[in-house]
Amino acid sequence: MKRKVRERKAIWLILPTVLVLTALFVGGFLFGILQSLGFFSVIADEKQRISLDAYLAVFQNETVRAGIILTFRVALLSTILSTVIALAISLMISRTKRFQSVLISITQFNIPIPHVVAATGILLTFSQSGLVSRLSNHFGVTEGSSGFPIITNDPFGYGIIMSYLWKEIPFMCVLILSALRGPVTNLDETAKTLGASYSYRLRKIILPYIFPAILSGTIIVFAFSFGSYEVPYLLGEPYPSTVSVVAYQLYTDRDLANRPTAMALATITSVVIGLLVYAYMLLTKQEGRK
Amino acid sequence: MKIIFRPLFLGLFVFWVFFPFLSIIIWSVAAGWRFPDLLPEQYSARGYQVSFDPDGDIIRGVITSTIIALVVGVLATAIGSAAGRAIAMYNFKMKKFFQFLVLAPLIVPGLAVTMGIQILFIKYGLADSMRGVILAHLIPTVPYVVMIMSGTFANFDRAYEEQGQVLGASRLTVLRKITLPIVLPGLAVSFLFAFVISWSEYILTLLVGGAAVKTLPMVLFAYLRGSDLTLVGAASIVFMIPPLILLRFTSKHLVGRSSSVTGLGSV
Numbered sequence: 221m222k223r224k225v226r227e228r229k230a231i232w233l234i235l236p237t238v239l240v241l242t243a244l245f246v247g248g249f250l251f252g253i254l255q256s257l258g259f260f261s262v263i264a265d266e267k268q269r270i271s272l273d274a275y276l277a278v279f280q281n282e283t284v285r286a287g288i289i290l291t292f293r294v295a296l297l298s299t300i301l302s303t304v305i306a307l308a309i310s311l312m313i314s315r316t317k318r319f320q321s322v323l324i325s326i327t328q329f330n331i332p333i334p335h336v337v338a339a340t341g342i343l344l345t346f347s348q349s350g351l352v353s354r355l356s357n358h359f360g361v362t363e364g365s366s367g368f369p370i371i372t373n374d375p376f377g378y379g380i381i382m383s384y385l386w387k388e389i390p391f392m393c394v395l396i397l398s399a400l401r402g403p404v405t406n407l408d409e410t411a412k413t414l415g416a417s418y419s420y421r422l423r424k425i426i427l428p429y430i431f432p433a434i435l436s437g438t439i440i441v442f443a444f445s446f447g448s449y450e451v452p453y454l455l456g457e458p459y460p461s462t463v464s465v466v467a468y469q470l471y472t473d474r475d476l477a478n479r480p481t482a483m484a485l486a487t488i489t490s491v492v493i494g495l496l497v498y499a500y501m502l503l504t505k506q507e508g509r510k
Numbered sequence: 511m512k513i514i515f516r517p518l519f520l521g522l523f524v525f526w527v528f529f530p531f532l533s534i535i536i537w538s539v540a541a542g543w544r545f546p547d548l549l550p551e552q553y554s555a556r557g558y559q560v561s562f563d564p565d566g567d568i569i570r571g572v573i574t575s576t577i578i579a580l581v582v583g584v585l586a587t588a589i590g591s592a593a594g595r596a597i598a599m600y601n602f603k604m605k606k607f608f609q610f611l612v613l614a615p616l617i618v619p620g621l622a623v624t625m626g627i628q629i630l631f632i633k634y635g636l637a638d639s640m641r642g643v644i645l646a647h648l649i650p651t652v653p654y655v656v657m658i659m660s661g662t663f664a665n666f667d668r669a670y671e672e673q674g675q676v677l678g679a680s681r682l683t684v685l686r687k688i689t690l691p692i693v694l695p696g697l698a699v700s701f702l703f704a705f706v707i708s709w710s711e712y713i714l715t716l717l718v719g720g721a722a723v724k725t726l727p728m729v730l731f732a733y734l735r736g737s738d739l740t741l742v743g744a745a746s747i748v749f750m751i752p753p754l755i756l757l758r759f760t761s762k763h764l765v766g767r768s769s770s771v772t773g774l775g776s777v
Contacts (some may be wrong), residue, residue, distance in 0.1 A: 254624025332753030334710030341530030447619025
């Protein structure tokens with residue numbers, strides 16, 4: 221009897237979230253798919269024709285193809301590098317006695333900085349006429365602004381990756397540091413008293429304990445760096461550009477016939493990220509069981 | 511070797527965190543800054559004069575952004591906290607499915623979803639309006655609050671509430687005097703995340719608000735397309751001050767013994 225009452229109460233608690241996410245998120249996702257199939261055409265005099273043409277158009281689009289490689293490269297490198305660096309920094313901070321609280325505050329400093337500001341900072345610092353180029357010119361390492369390598373608005377995506385690293389390393393640090401300050405501290409202390417070496421404790425106690433936090437962090441960072449718009453728009457090239465930038469370009473194109481293609485690209489992107497995250501979760505679940 | 515390595519690495523990290531601010535700060539007070547010069551020849555307060563002009567784009571952007579982010583912060587925190595409590599403390603049908611629904615917006619790009627829903631926003635008069643922008647901002651913010659608050663409520667002992675009830679306190683009194691004070695750190699961090707995400711959001715605002723709702727990111731983007739880097743610098747500084755002030759008041763709850771971010775770690 222009591223369980224039933226509780227269950228009913230839970231329904232009221234989740235109802236607002238369910239309403240918001242169903243109406244806006246699920247609704248938006250489904251309406252995107254419908255529009256990619258040709259429903260709700262914005263071209264008034266055209267008869268509604270339901271087809272998979274938009275999906276074919278996505279795969280035939282040269283800009284999209286170039287964008288896919290860039291997007292994967294940026295997302296993978298940003299995720300791997302930010303995870304490894306954040307893990308190293310967090311472990312070092314947790315072992316540092318002096319300045320520990322100062323260092324923790326510094327890891328948090330970037331978290332509330334908007335991505336647009338992060339991209340601006342990277343741009344003003346690393347562009348050919350940026351601060352690093354001036355310094356390198358001053359000390360005779362490179363000559364003039366054109367002698368400095370192009371690492372912002374570049375075809376490889378260095379600028380985009382740097383901007384993501386600048387924002388996501390602190391994000392991962394906060395996740396890992398808060399996991400490190402949980403109950404694992406007592407376990408670690410006990411093992412230390414019993415004479416376990418740091419590398420042994422790291423492998424057997426600390427890493428297994430913070431593994432879930434790292435896992436969640438990598439998923440959030442990967443999905444974000446794969447689908448975000450602002451940073452690749454500001455720090456990327458017009459061509460090739462990441463899929464989100466291409467999707468937005470297609471959506472706002474003067475030629476309204478491109479809208480279903482934009483929707484198809486957005487749908488494919490969402491499904492690909494979803495599948496990758498799902499595969500990653502399955503893989504790491506098995507790893508966790510070992 | 512080993513002793514030097516850690517301070518060196520951490521020192522590099524600290525440098526990396528603050529270095530990009532340096533160019534922003536210098537540009538914001540520069541009266542032009544030609545290429546080979548390490549520092550500007552002349553300084554000027556023009557960037558900040560333009561920024562704080564009461565009729566200027568930036569101050570209007572600050573007002574619009576503040577209203578939107580405050581409303582989104584309060585709404586998302588209220589909506590998501592209830593769901594966080596349900597996940598942490600109750601068993602109910604389709605719980606797994608509900609958790610999936612909450613996680614999905616953290617994975618699927620907001621751009622994809624908003625492009626799909628724009629047609630409905632136009633139809634129901636929500637496009638080009640602040641109401642529409644606020645609704646769109648709930649998509650990325652509510653899931654964060656749910657995750658953070660489910661972590662907070664996971665450490666919550668229901669016995670405190672039951673004691674209050676036994677002693678005759680009304681439901682509202684229990685909520686106000688017992689529950690809310692205990693979960694306040696989680697609420698603060700939730701509000702921080704929701705406010706900051708809304709404050710920084712560009713593409714959702716652009717899609718839904720069009721040219722009608724000019725938040726601060728819109729203004730900064732417009733400046734970035736131009737060539738006046740002094741304005742870009744000053745606008746960037748104005749843009750990051752409010753989130754940093756908010757962080758100042760919530761930072762002690764971010765990483766700590768009873769951290770509120772742990773909920774995010776259970777994705």
